[in-house]
Amino acid sequence: MPVPPPPLALPRMSRRWFSHPGAWNDKAEKITVHFLLKDGSKKTVEAPIGTSVLEVAHHYDIDIEGACEASLACSTCHVILEEEYFDKLEEATEREEDLLDMAPGLAETSRLGCQVICAPELDGMTVKLPSVTRNFYVDGHVPKPH
Amino acid sequence: MWRSVTRARPVLPLCSLPSAPPVPPPRPFISRVRRFSQLQHFQEKHQPPSEPQPRQTVLPWEDEVREGSFRWDDYNVCIVGAGPAGFYTAKYLLKKEEMMQIDIIEKLPMPGGLVRYGVAPDHPEVKNVMNDFEEVMNNPRVRYFGNIELQKEVGINQLREWYHVVVLAYGCQKDKMLGLDGEDLEGVLSARRFVFWYNGHPEAFSVQPDLTSSEEAVVIGHGNVALDCARVLTRKISELEKTDISDLAESALRQSAIRWVHVVGRRGVVQAAWTNKELRELTQLDGVLPIVDPAEYEANMNDASKKEMEGNRGKQRMMPIIETMMKNWDRREITDKKIIQLRFLTSPVRITPHAAEPWRADGIELRRNRLEGEPGRQRAVPLDGPDAEPEYVQSNLIIKSVGFKHDAVPGLILSEEDGSVCHHEGRVELAYQSPFQIIGGLYVAGWLKRGPKGVIASNIPDAMETANTILKDLWARERIYISFRSKGREGVVEKVVEDLRIPRRIVTDKDYFQTKNEEIRRGIERGKTASKFLRIKDMIQFLDKSYRDVLDKEQKEISVRSLLIHGTTPLLTRNQRAPEGALLLTSGSELDEIINTERPYNPSSIDGKDGVLLPVQYREFAIRQRSEYIGLGYMLGMCVFIYYCMYRIHVSGDPGRPDEKWI
Ligand SMILES: Cc1cc2nc3c(=O)[nH]c(=O)nc-3n(C[C@H](O)[C@H](O)[C@H](O)COP(=O)(O)OP(=O)(O)OC[C@H]3O[C@@H](n4cnc5c(N)ncnc54)[C@H](O)[C@@H]3O)c2cc1C
Ligand code: FES
Numbered sequence: 001m002p003v004p005p006p007p008l009a010l011p012r013m014s015r016r017w018f019s020h021p022g023a024w025n026d027k028a029e030k031i032t033v034h035f036l037l038k039d040g041s042k043k044t045v046e047a048p049i050g051t052s053v054l055e056v057a058h059h060y061d062i063d064i065e066g067a068c069e070a071s072l073a074c075s076t077c078h079v080i081l082e083e084e085y086f087d088k089l090e091e092a093t094e095r096e097e098d099l100l101d102m103a104p105g106l107a108e109t110s111r112l113g114c115q116v117i118c119a120p121e122l123d124g125m126t127v128k129l130p131s132v133t134r135n136f137y138v139d140g141h142v143p144k145p146h
Numbered sequence: 147m148w149r150s151v152t153r154a155r156p157v158l159p160l161c162s163l164p165s166a167p168p169v170p171p172p173r174p175f176i177s178r179v180r181r182f183s184q185l186q187h188f189q190e191k192h193q194p195p196s197e198p199q200p201r202q203t204v205l206p207w208e209d210e211v212r213e214g215s216f217r218w219d220d221y222n223v224c225i226v227g228a229g230p231a232g233f234y235t236a237k238y239l240l241k242k243e244e245m246m247q248i249d250i251i252e253k254l255p256m257p258g259g260l261v262r263y264g265v266a267p268d269h270p271e272v273k274n275v276m277n278d279f280e281e282v283m284n285n286p287r288v289r290y291f292g293n294i295e296l297q298k299e300v301g302i303n304q305l306r307e308w309y310h311v312v313v314l315a316y317g318c319q320k321d322k323m324l325g326l327d328g329e330d331l332e333g334v335l336s337a338r339r340f341v342f343w344y345n346g347h348p349e350a351f352s353v354q355p356d357l358t359s360s361e362e363a364v365v366i367g368h369g370n371v372a373l374d375c376a377r378v379l380t381r382k383i384s385e386l387e388k389t390d391i392s393d394l395a396e397s398a399l400r401q402s403a404i405r406w407v408h409v410v411g412r413r414g415v416v417q418a419a420w421t422n423k424e425l426r427e428l429t430q431l432d433g434v435l436p437i438v439d440p441a442e443y444e445a446n447m448n449d450a451s452k453k454e455m456e457g458n459r460g461k462q463r464m465m466p467i468i469e470t471m472m473k474n475w476d477r478r479e480i481t482d483k484k485i486i487q488l489r490f491l492t493s494p495v496r497i498t499p500h501a502a503e504p505w506r507a508d509g510i511e512l513r514r515n516r517l518e519g520e521p522g523r524q525r526a527v528p529l530d531g532p533d534a535e536p537e538y539v540q541s542n543l544i545i546k547s548v549g550f551k552h553d554a555v556p557g558l559i560l561s562e563e564d565g566s567v568c569h570h571e572g573r574v575e576l577a578y579q580s581p582f583q584i585i586g587g588l589y590v591a592g593w594l595k596r597g598p599k600g601v602i603a604s605n606i607p608d609a610m611e612t613a614n615t616i617l618k619d620l621w622a623r624e625r626i627y628i629s630f631r632s633k634g635r636e637g638v639v640e641k642v643v644e645d646l647r648i649p650r651r652i653v654t655d656k657d658y659f660q661t662k663n664e665e666i667r668r669g670i671e672r673g674k675t676a677s678k679f680l681r682i683k684d685m686i687q688f689l690d691k692s693y694r695d696v697l698d699k700e701q702k703e704i705s706v707r708s709l710l711i712h713g714t715t716p717l718l719t720r721n722q723r724a725p726e727g728a729l730l731l732t733s734g735s736e737l738d739e740i741i742n743t744e745r746p747y748n749p750s751s752i753d754g755k756d757g758v759l760l761p762v763q764y765r766e767f768a769i770r771q772r773s774e775y776i777g778l779g780y781m782l783g784m785c786v787f788i789y790y791c792m793y794r795i796h797v798s799g800d801p802g803r804p805d806e807k808w809i
Contacts (some may be wrong), residue, residue, distance in 0.1 A: 065606055067278060071271035076603045098423040101460035102601060 024048060024059065031123040035062050038129050047118045053079060053127055054113040064129065070114035072096060077113035078103035078130055085125040089116060105130030220247045221620050224309040226296045227316035228252035229259020230602045231592020233279040234609035235313055235616075240285055242617055248288045249309070249639065253295040254348060255653040255685050256661065257283065259317055261602065263347040266374040267389035268381060270675060275602060283655040291639050292653030293682065299650055300642055302555050306587055311616050314558075314567070314574070315591040318550035318598040324366065328497030329546075332356075333507035337371050337547035344378055344399075346392030346678035356506075357402040359542040364510050366494055367547030368411030368418035370601075373428065375545050376407045380434045380484040390669065390676035406485045408539060412493040412515055412526040414446025415468055416454045416461055421601075425467050428486055435483040438471040442490045446517060453521035491515040493526060495536055497544060509540040550598035566590075566597040572612035573619075589616055651686050660692060661685055 028048040035043045047056040054077045057064040068074035072095050086109040096112050225232045228250050239246045256262055258276055265272045283290050305312045321336035333356055342350035363379055365372045383400050411418055428436040455461045478485060492512050500508035513536050515526040552565055559568040567590045568575045574588040591612040592605055643650050669676040679685040
C-alpha cells in the first residue's frame, strides 16, 4: 500500500457542464457548429442539442476555459457569435452582461459560452474565439513597452 | 527521447508572437562554472565597479546553449507560486509538449494563491477554478511542493541549476502605502491583511481587527477588493457562517457593531476600478443599503468624465446601478439596514490617534477633491475655499485597499510604471543593460508580470503568452540557462529541504487533498462548506497525525516477527516525508540493526528510499519483545544448567561432602 488514502475520500465533483451524461451518445440529435479558432483555422463539429457551447468545446478539445464551471462567475468562456444567430438567442441576463463587461476582446455579438445552449435553430452557426491581444487589461490599463 | 534536431520547428498555435528580440553582442567567454561559483561566494567582488548599475544583480545570465551539455530527454520546468498564473502556465505547457516535467513550488502548504486566500468566501463559484488546478496537480508529470519558500528554503540560482526553465509566478506580497500620518496606528489595516484574516491565511492568524468599538468603518480605495471588504463587514452573519470563512473571523463578525462602511475614493464614479458584477451585488444584498450622495455624484460627472464614459460599455452600464444607490440616499436615516456608502472625490488626509490610547486609531480626516485634466487622465486636486473644510469620521477600523506591490527577488529589475518585473513576452530582462538582455531560463507570469490588476481570467492570455515563449525557447534551445553542474530535478528539492537546519515538511499534492478533505469534514461538523486550518503548524500536525494513524492501523496487522522476515513492504514512497516519530527501514536486517543498536531516530536518514515506516512506539515494543526473548532463553538455559547439575549429583554422588572429593 504505497500511500495512505485520505480519511474521507469524497468523490471528485463532476464538471457541471457535463450535466447531460446521455447527451453525447450517437442517437442524440445533433447540429453542426463551426469554431473559428485563435490561429484563424476553422473546426467543424457536431453538437448535441441541449449542450452548451462550452461543453461542446471541451468535448472537442477546443481552447475555451470554463474556470467557474458554468456558474456565471468568470467570463473565461467568452465567445463571439454571428449576428444572425446572436439575434435568435434569448437575451443575456444582467449578470451575464456584467461578466461580459470584463471579457477580453468584447464584441457586439459576444456571449458567454456556458450560457449558449445548442438548439435546432442554431444549426450551422460559427462560434469565434475572441482573439486575445497581449495588451489587454481588465482595468483598461495599457502597459508601456520598456 | 528528444526527436531529431533537424525537425522543423513546431508552429505555435496559441496566439501570434511578435518578432524575436535583438540578440545581445557576444561577450568574452568566462567559464560558466567559475562565474557561477564566483557569484555564489563573492557576489560583491564580482560586481564590475565601473559599470553603472541601478540595482545589484545576483543572477548570472546566459543566452548561449552548448549542444550536448545537457540531456534533453525531458523539459524540466519549475514554477514558483501556485496561484492562478502558475497553474495556467503549467496547464498550457503540459498541453503543448508531452515531454514537459513540471515542479510547482509554493510558499504556503496549500496551493491556490489568491483563489484560496483572496477571493471572498461568499463567492464560492469563483473558487470552482480550483478544480481545474487540481487536475493540473493530478497530472503525473506534475509534482507539487508546498511549504517551500523561494529565497528562504531554495535560492533562485539553485533552481536555475536544476531546471531548464524557472517561471516566477509568486504574485504580489506587499502593500502600497498611502504615506499618511498615523498609517501605522493600531486599527489601520491593509486590505491584504484584512482579506487574509477573513480567509484564514496563515500569515494573518494574529490579526484582530477591532469590530466592536465603533459603528463606522472606512475602506480606502475604489476597486473590487474594497467592495469585498465592505461586503464582508456588512453582510448578514447567517449568510457568511455557511461559507468557508475563517472560524476566527466568523466569531468576530458575529459580535460586530459596525453599521456604516464608507468606501472612499479620491476620484469619481467613472474612474473607479470596480466591476459591475461586484457593484450590482451590493444592491442585491439582504440587510444592506448601498448609498451614494447625489451631490458627490454631480460633482464628479464633469464633461471630461462624460467623455471617458463614451464608448465604454462597462461604465455606461454602471450608471443605472449608481442611480439606484442615489435613490437610497434619503433612506439612510430611517433604515435599520447596514449601510455601505460609496464616496467620491474624497481623499484621506491623516489618521488621528485616540486621545487616551495614542497607539490606536480613533478616526480619519477626509478632504474634498475636484477633477482636473483631459479625459482619460483626470487627476484629483484638493478643493480650496469654503468647501475645503475637512471632514472627520470617527472609526476604529480603517482598511487601505490601494493596491499591492511586488516583493521581487533581488536582482530583478522592476519597471517604474507599475512595479512589475521587466520582461519581454514573459522572458525576464535586465532592462537597464543593452536592450533586451535576457536572464536565460527565467520567465514570469501573473501579477508579477503585469502588475497587481485584473481578474483570474486575465491570467489566461498572460499565461498562454509565457508558455508560448518558453516552448519557443525550449524547442529552439535558445536563451535557456544551462549550467555544467546541472543535475536534473530528481530529488533535488527534497534534498535541499532535508539539509536545512530547521527541517520543513514538504506538503505534496496528496497532503493537499487530504488536508482539503479534512477541512471539508470539519466544515460539515460546523455547518460550513469548509473550516480552514488557520496555522501551518496545525495543518502539519494533522498531516503527521493522520499518517501515523494509518500506519498504526497497518502495523497492528503485521507482527515484528513477520516484518523481520519480509521487511521490505514499502509503506513510504518516494517524495513522502516520514512523519515525526517514525523510523524508515529498507530491509529486515536494518530493523534488526536498529533494535540491536537502539539507534536514535534521525529524520535525516530518510532520503526518499522506499522502505517500511515504523512508529517509534513500535520500535520500543520490538526492543521489549526482543529482551523478553532473551529473558526466556536465559531462563531456559538456567533450567538446563540446573538439570545438568542435578544429573551430575545423581551420577557422582553428593558433592556436599568436601572431605571426599576436594580435600
Ligand atoms: C482580495 C482579492 C480578491 C480577489 N477576488 C477575485 C475574484 O473574486 N474574481 C477574480 O476573478 N479575481 C479576483 N482577484 C484577482 C485574482 O486573485 C488575481 O488575478 C490572481 O490571483 C493573480 O494570480 P497570481 O498567480 O499572479 O498571484 P497569486 O494568486 O498571489 O499567487 C502567488 C502564489 O505564490 C506564492 N508565493 C509568494 N511568494 C513566494 C515565494 N517566495 N516562494 C514560493 N511561493 C511564493 C503565494 O503564496 C501564492 O500562492 C482577487 C484578488 C484579491 C487580492
Ligand atoms: S464558465 Fe465561468 S462564466 Fe461561463
